[in-house]
Amino acid sequence: MSKRTRFVITSVILSLGFVGIQFLNDQNRFWAIGILGALTFTLFLWSLFETLKANMTLLTLVLPVMFTLGVGFFWFLLPTNIFAKVPIVIFYGMGIYILCLTANIYSVASVRTIALLRAARGVGFVITLLASFLIFDAILSIRTEIYYLIPAVFVFSLLLYIQGFWSMLLTKEYSKDLVYLSAGAALVTTELAAILYFWPVTIVVGSLLLTTSFYMLLxxxxAKLEGRYFKSTIREHLVVGVLIFIAMFISTHWGA
Structure with missing residues (x-):
C-alpha cells in the first residue's frame, strides 16, 4: 500500500472519529478525544513506519496528536448544530492530510536532503501555532485553579516547542540543548499564563496572547537553530509581540 493511500485512510478514519464523538455525551466525549489522540499517534506511526525509528524522529508524531487534541478540545466549545460541526470536521480532515505530508517530509529529511523541507517547516510552524491557540483556548475555558493551569500549559507547551525546534535540526540523536531550549521557552509561556490567571482578560484575548508568545519564542x-538570528528577525517578532500586548491591554476590562 502506498504512503498516499495510507495518508488518505488516516485522514478519513480520524475524521469519522470526530463524527462519532458527536453521538456521545459530554463526559464520554472527553475520554473519546483522548482515545482519538492515541489513535492519531498509532495511525501516523503506521503511515510513516518506513522512515520512523526508535529515536528522535518519533517527535514527528507530536504535532498530529497535539492538533487532534486541540481541535477536539475546541469541539466542546462549539454550538451543537450541524452547521458548526461539519466545517470543523472537514477542516480537521484536511489538516490531518497536510500533517501526513509534512510529517513524511520531516521523517525523510532526517535521512537525506529533500527539496520540500523549507515548505514543510513553514506549514508545520503555522499548524503548531494553530494547535497552540486551540489548546490554550481550551485550557483557559476550563477556568481551573492555577495549580492545574500551570502544569497543563507547561506540558502542552513543552511538547509543541520541542517538536517545533526539532523540525529545524531533524537529528536522530538526543540533544540536551534542544530539551533545555524547549523547557526554557515552555517556562516563559507558563509564567505568562500564570500572570493571565490574575489578569481580567477574555479567554480569546488570553489565548491570543499566549499564542503570540509562542510565535515569538518558537x-x-x-531562527537561532537555523543560523539566521539577525536583528531584523528579532525586531519582527518583538514588534508583533508588543502590538498584541498593547491590543490586549486596551481590551482589558479594568472595572471593579
Missing part, C-alpha cells in the same frame, strides 16, 4: 528559537 520563531526566534528556530
Amino acid at each position: 520563531g526566534l528559537g528556530q
Whole structure:
C-alpha cells in the first residue's frame, strides 16, 4: 500500500472519529478525544513506519496528536448544530492530510536532503501555532485553579516547542540543548499564563496572547537553530509581540 493511500485512510478514519464523538455525551466525549489522540499517534506511526525509528524522529508524531487534541478540545466549545460541526470536521480532515505530508517530509529529511523541507517547516510552524491557540483556548475555558493551569500549559507547551525546534535540526540523536531550549521557552509561556490567571482578560484575548508568545519564542528559537538570528528577525517578532500586548491591554476590562 502506498504512503498516499495510507495518508488518505488516516485522514478519513480520524475524521469519522470526530463524527462519532458527536453521538456521545459530554463526559464520554472527553475520554473519546483522548482515545482519538492515541489513535492519531498509532495511525501516523503506521503511515510513516518506513522512515520512523526508535529515536528522535518519533517527535514527528507530536504535532498530529497535539492538533487532534486541540481541535477536539475546541469541539466542546462549539454550538451543537450541524452547521458548526461539519466545517470543523472537514477542516480537521484536511489538516490531518497536510500533517501526513509534512510529517513524511520531516521523517525523510532526517535521512537525506529533500527539496520540500523549507515548505514543510513553514506549514508545520503555522499548524503548531494553530494547535497552540486551540489548546490554550481550551485550557483557559476550563477556568481551573492555577495549580492545574500551570502544569497543563507547561506540558502542552513543552511538547509543541520541542517538536517545533526539532523540525529545524531533524537529528536522530538526543540533544540536551534542544530539551533545555524547549523547557526554557515552555517556562516563559507558563509564567505568562500564570500572570493571565490574575489578569481580567477574555479567554480569546488570553489565548491570543499566549499564542503570540509562542510565535515569538518558537520563531526566534528556530531562527537561532537555523543560523539566521539577525536583528531584523528579532525586531519582527518583538514588534508583533508588543502590538498584541498593547491590543490586549486596551481590551482589558479594568472595572471593579
